[in-house]
Amino acid sequence: xxxxxxxxxxxxxxxxxxxxxxxxxxxxxxxxxxxxxxxxxxxxxxxxxxxxxxxxxxxxxxxxxxxxxxxxxxxxxxxxxxxxxxxxxxxxxxxxxxxxxxxxxxxxxxxxxxxxxxxxxxxxxxxxxxxxxxxxxxxxxxxxxxxxxxxxxxxxxxxxxxxxxxxxxxxxxxxxxxxxxxxxxxxxxxxxxxxxxxxxxxxxxxxxxxxxxxxxxxxxxxxxxxxxxxxxxxxxxxxxxxxxxxxxxxxxxxxxxxxxxxxxxxxxxxxxxxxxxxxxxxxxxxxxxxxxxxxxxxxxxxxxxxxxxxxxxxxxxxxxxxxxxxxxxxxxxxxxxxxxxxxxxxxxxxxxx
DNA sequence: AAGAATGGCAACCGCTCATGA
DNA sequence: ATCATGAGCGGTTGCCATTCT
Numbered sequence: 001x002x003x004x005x006x007x008x009x010x011x012x013x014x015x016x017x018x019x020x021x022x023x024x025x026x027x028x029x030x031x032x033x034x035x036x037x038x039x040x041x042x043x044x045x046x047x048x049x050x051x052x053x054x055x056x057x058x059x060x061x062x063x064x065x066x067x068x069x070x071x072x073x074x075x076x077x078x079x080x081x082x083x084x085x086x087x088x089x090x091x092x093x094x095x096x097x098x099x100x101x102x103x104x105x106x107x108x109x110x111x112x113x114x115x116x117x118x119x120x121x122x123x124x125x126x127x128x129x130x131x132x133x134x135x136x137x138x139x140x141x142x143x144x145x146x147x148x149x150x151x152x153x154x155x156x157x158x159x160x161x162x163x164x165x166x167x168x169x170x171x172x173x174x175x176x177x178x179x180x181x182x183x184x185x186x187x188x189x190x191x192x193x194x195x196x197x198x199x200x201x202x203x204x205x206x207x208x209x210x211x212x213x214x215x216x217x218x219x220x221x222x223x224x225x226x227x228x229x230x231x232x233x234x235x236x237x238x239x240x241x242x243x244x245x246x247x248x249x250x251x252x253x254x255x256x257x258x259x260x261x262x263x264x265x266x267x268x269x270x271x272x273x274x275x276x277x278x279x280x281x282x283x284x285x286x287x288x289x290x291x292x293x294x295x296x297x298x299x300x301x302x303x304x305x306x307x308x309x310x311x312x313x314x315x316x317x318x319x320x321x322x323x324x325x326x327x328x329x330x331x332x333x334x335x336x337x338x339x340x341x342x343x344x345x346x347x348x349x350x351x352x353x
Numbered sequence: 354a355a356g357a358a359t360g361g362c363a364a365c366c367g368c369t370c371a372t373g374a
Numbered sequence: 375a376t377c378a379t380g381a382g383c384g385g386t387t388g389c390c391a392t393t394c395t
Contacts, residue, residue, distance in 0.1 A: 016363070016389080038380065054381075055364065090383055101383075102363075110361055358394070365387070374378085 013047045017056050021046055025053055026061045059100045066098025070107055078104060078112060083126040 013021075028044035034057070037050035046053060070078070074096055081092040089101035089108075096104065108123075116123040 014365075036380080050380080051366095052364075058382095059363075087384070105384075106362055356395090360392075361390090363389085366385085369383080371381085372379085
């Protein structure tokens with residue numbers, strides 16, 4: 001035992017399928033439908049293991065297969081999906097009707113990868129090829145001249161129980177804040193109504209959010225921008241952030257010099273979230289019109305300076321992948337603060353399937 | 354022209370996960 | 375709880391055709 005039963009059986013054929021075998025399998029499945037693959041070979045009169053039959057059907061015989069070249073749209077979609085999902089070919093294939101995971105995987109490995117590389121894009125990260133070693137070193141050197149700020153610059157607020165851990169994290173170059181801790185910290189800030197926490201104005205944020213129908217959780221990651229990015233922020237930015245995990249929350253807003261995180265999941269088919277940083281700084285929002293999220297939506301958010309954060313968002317349809325009623329939500333850092341104090345953030349909102 | 358190298362694709366292998374006894 | 379089994383997934387292999395040297 002231990003091995004697949006199909007592998008124990010003798011005189012099972014392997015390798016390419018003959019037209020006769022294809023016909024047998026096709027006829028059998030056409031008549032009896034897809035059921036127990038392990039019993040298919042016997043019933044269909046094939047000297048194959050069930051696994052082999054399944055593969056042949058799924059990848060070749062299935063009548064709903066598209067075949068032929070991938071269209072430009074399909075190629076773009078694959079690239080986008082791969083950026084979001086990585087090598088999860090089955091999930092990617094689920095978004096391309098008539099295409100199999102195997103087909104997409106092969107296409108990726110033989111064509112798209114090279115195509116991206118030719119464009120100077122790393123197919124693994126979907127970002128331009130960089131010499132990361134030297135880049136990081138360079139940025140470290142640059143930032144060491146600018147950073148760190150004094151503690152008073154970083155934190156204008158009354159110290160809290162979480163500040164020290166935040167501080168220590170900020171001392172790392174990448175200063176990735178422990179997400180759970182920061183979420184918890186933020187929640188407590190909110191609940192205790194502390195004075196504003198003034199984060200390093202040269203830092204900005206990446207947000208991650210898990211969403212289930214009635215349970216939202218926002219986490220925050222804070223990291224050092226590159227010097228180029230630093231220049232795009234106002235020097236006197238006053239970043240403040242709070243997050244609040246909510247369950248069926250009523251509206252929460254925090255105006256004036258505070259930022260706010262708002263999640264509403266009402267019993268109606270709508271939900272929304274807003275994040276806002278600082279009194280005069282950009283914020284952004286996330287929103288779903290459907291309680292059960294449309295699996296094909298992606299939101300592009302344009303966050304514009306406004307005194308009322310709930311007026312700052314606009315939406316654009318795109319791509320959203322769903323999974324188990326939860327979402328992984330990754331916002332790119334707010335960036336490109338322009339003269340009119342508008343900023344733009346593109347979000348990848350996706351769920352694991 | 355011929356052998357080597359490469360590319361594209363189909364299929365296999367090993368693993369994980371779900372299910373049910 | 376444990377084990378057996380099957381389905382599904384992703385990495386990998388191997389075959390064949392094409393291109394290169």
